[in-house]
Amino acid sequence: MHELVFIYEKLYRFFGPQNWWPGDTPFEVAVGAILTQNTNWSNVESAMLNLKNRNLLSPSTMHGLSASKLATLIKPAGYFNVKARRLKSFLEFLIEAYGGSMENMAREGMLQCREKLLRVNGIGPETADSILLYALQKPIFVIDAYTKRVLSRHEIMEQEKSYAEFQALFHASLPGDVNLFNEYHALFVRVGKTFCKKKNPICGSCPLREIGGQAKRDETTRYPELTPVP
DNA sequence: GACCAGGCACATC
DNA sequence: GATGTGCATGGT
Numbered sequence: 001m002h003e004l005v006f007i008y009e010k011l012y013r014f015f016g017p018q019n020w021w022p023g024d025t026p027f028e029v030a031v032g033a034i035l036t037q038n039t040n041w042s043n044v045e046s047a048m049l050n051l052k053n054r055n056l057l058s059p060s061t062m063h064g065l066s067a068s069k070l071a072t073l074i075k076p077a078g079y080f081n082v083k084a085r086r087l088k089s090f091l092e093f094l095i096e097a098y099g100g101s102m103e104n105m106a107r108e109g110m111l112q113c114r115e116k117l118l119r120v121n122g123i124g125p126e127t128a129d130s131i132l133l134y135a136l137q138k139p140i141f142v143i144d145a146y147t148k149r150v151l152s153r154h155e156i157m158e159q160e161k162s163y164a165e166f167q168a169l170f171h172a173s174l175p176g177d178v179n180l181f182n183e184y185h186a187l188f189v190r191v192g193k194t195f196c197k198k199k200n201p202i203c204g205s206c207p208l209r210e211i212g213g214q215a216k217r218d219e220t221t222r223y224p225e226l227t228p229v230p
Numbered sequence: 231g232a233c234c235a236g237g238c239a240c241a242t243c
Numbered sequence: 244g245a246t247g248t249g250c251a252t253g254g255t
């Protein structure tokens with residue numbers, strides 16, 4: 001068993017399912033993925049409500065708004081001028097490449113779709129992968145600042161390693177399962193917020209307190225077999 | 231008032 | 244290729 005499986009089970013047992021992005025439409029998830037760049041989710045929710053309450057949360061209606069009008073609406077999400085442009089870029093792409101349909105996007109091969117998303121201005125690796133995983137149900141692992149921080153604090157991979165290197169570790173160590181990737185990424189965010197804070201980490205009560213360090217360096221380390229997570 | 235948050239593009243060396 | 248900077252709101 002790889003230690004990443006062990007860590008997942010520890011986190012899942014401690015926090016339970018996180019239920020990220022349930023019930024939203026794929027389009028809403030994609031918009032949320034752009035709005036949440038370097039931003040607290042509660043601010044994103046407030047921006048999304050501004051759109052929802054005016055019945056503007058659809059590809060065609062949002063595409064019809066000017067960038068400045070859009071910026072006003074998404075103001076609570078921060079970086080509103082930048083994000084308004086990024087949303088417009090994404091909408092242009094969605095309409096041009098897929099006729100404005102996330103369902104059409106989902107029909108395309110995962111890696112080909114990822115390449116195209118990465119060419120859209122304002123969509124980097126994390127946003128692209130968040131759209132693929134959480135909106136389109138594709139088995140790709142999302143790496144974020146929390147994932148890097150938690151793994152580096154436990155000496156599993158250095159924080160300075162690239163996005164692709166972190167992602168490759170997950171893809172090599174875990175089965176390519178959408179639900180697993182969905183929960184696991186959300187659990188990293190949860191443990192990062194709760195215990196593995198930037199400035200004052202609370203390690204004593206963290207479910208991962210025994211992971212890494214000397215145990216990591218000791219090649220004889222064996223992780224106990226755990227029952228599968230439902 | 232400082233610090234942080236589910237990044238990214240762009241300039242510069 | 245690496246390193247630095249601008250972008251901005253709202254909660255703690």
